[in-house]
Amino acid sequence: MALVQQLLDQHPGPLPIKGTFQCLSTEVFDFIVSGVSVRKPNTAVGAAGVEIYIFDKDGKQVGYTSGTIDGTLTGGRRATVAQFGQTSLSAGETYTFEVRPVFPECASDEKDFYTATIIY
Amino acid sequence: MDIQEIFSVHLQKLPYTTKFEMLSNAQAFLYVAASVTARNSAGLIGVNVKIDGTVLASSVVYANEPGSSRPTVAMLIKIPNPTLGEHELTLEATTQITTTGSLDYACGTIFYQGLSADPFIWRFSGKVPQTTKFKSPMFGKAVLYLAGSGYIKSPQVCGLSVTLDGKAVAKTQMLPGIGNSHFAFPPIFVPVDLKPKEYDIGVSTTIGEVLSDDNDNFEIGILY
Numbered sequence: 001m002a003l004v005q006q007l008l009d010q011h012p013g014p015l016p017i018k019g020t021f022q023c024l025s026t027e028v029f030d031f032i033v034s035g036v037s038v039r040k041p042n043t044a045v046g047a048a049g050v051e052i053y054i055f056d057k058d059g060k061q062v063g064y065t066s067g068t069i070d071g072t073l074t075g076g077r078r079a080t081v082a083q084f085g086q087t088s089l090s091a092g093e094t095y096t097f098e099v100r101p102v103f104p105e106c107a108s109d110e111k112d113f114y115t116a117t118i119i120y
Numbered sequence: 121m122d123i124q125e126i127f128s129v130h131l132q133k134l135p136y137t138t139k140f141e142m143l144s145n146a147q148a149f150l151y152v153a154a155s156v157t158a159r160n161s162a163g164l165i166g167v168n169v170k171i172d173g174t175v176l177a178s179s180v181v182y183a184n185e186p187g188s189s190r191p192t193v194a195m196l197i198k199i200p201n202p203t204l205g206e207h208e209l210t211l212e213a214t215t216q217i218t219t220t221g222s223l224d225y226a227c228g229t230i231f232y233q234g235l236s237a238d239p240f241i242w243r244f245s246g247k248v249p250q251t252t253k254f255k256s257p258m259f260g261k262a263v264l265y266l267a268g269s270g271y272i273k274s275p276q277v278c279g280l281s282v283t284l285d286g287k288a289v290a291k292t293q294m295l296p297g298i299g300n301s302h303f304a305f306p307p308i309f310v311p312v313d314l315k316p317k318e319y320d321i322g323v324s325t326t327i328g329e330v331l332s333d334d335n336d337n338f339e340i341g342i343l344y
Contacts (some may be wrong), residue, residue: 002311002343003261003304004262006311009280019292029173034307034308034309036295036306068225069223069225070147070155071223074297075188075190075301078190078297079191079294079304080308081154084125084151088122094175111277115308115310117308117309117310
């Protein structure tokens with residue numbers, strides 16, 4: 001049986017999105033955030049994407065991963081190439097997470113949806 | 121489940137090759153996500169995924185706009201006869217019109233299944249909805265994977281959903297930017313509660329306006 005925990009289930013934007021979770025294991029775990037991204041109009045050509053940070057109770061960053069994509073406005077939103085991140089935390093402890101655009105030039109709104117999952 | 125990140129790159133050229141160490145002889149699955157660019161005409165673009173020189177699968181998407189970067193339909197690929205030690209992974213262009221732009225990316229992750237039952241992997245192309253059956257060997261939570269592509273005449277929020285015995289258990293949605301242009305939905309990994317029984321599993325669109333044809337690919341997996 002898999003030990004899997006959903007942090008966001010098709011949560012609509014805009015970013016950032018914040019939340020908390022209770023870690024289920026002391027084992028190393030992997031986590032991923034998927035969604036779409038695009039750069040805002042009148043910004044330089046470049047990458048776009050979505051990232052997720054995990055913080056402990058003291059606000060220290062204890063986990064990070066992201067997904068990136070060509071952010072060219074022509075063509076609109078694209079699904080990010082979402083990569084897994086890996087970390088280990090303390091079982092039973094509560095942590096906070098925040099899903100953000102990877103650059104301030106990235107757009108997001110209520111028509112964008114984000115899914116974030118931990119697989120232990 | 122043991123998980124191993126094996127590469128994450130700014131994909132500046134194809135072929136791309138990297139070495140990695142298999143950490144176990146257990147059955148293993150490779151998640152590959154990528155974006156590539158259509159060189160000079162519309163058509164299928166993507167990457168063939170090779171391990172030790174053997175093509176295991178192709179992660180593709182149909183690109184309607186030449187010169188435009190597109191994420192491919194990310195895949196879960198069974199690694200045949202996994203053996204401990206060093207191996208070589210290569211991503212190569214699936215078609216002649218596949219190239220890489222300045223902003224293409226790729227990543228790969230291995231899932232080791234240990235002694236668990238064989239995962240259910242369902243890969244097809246064409247129209248949706250489609251249904252099939254699978255037999256769950258377990259009681260409890262599994263990981264459901266969903267990826268696919270499609271197109272829509274007039275851009276609006278749309279998505280794909282997975283049903284088990286007719287009940288929706290997962291969906292992925294987005295607002296595509298261009299009408300009548302194929303696009304890949306964001307791939308998702310989500311928990312799903314199972315019982316030890318046979319299920320009818322289906323893939324459909326969240327709204328009727330989403331279309332798909334033989335150029336669209338779908339990947340559904342259940343990892344125990």
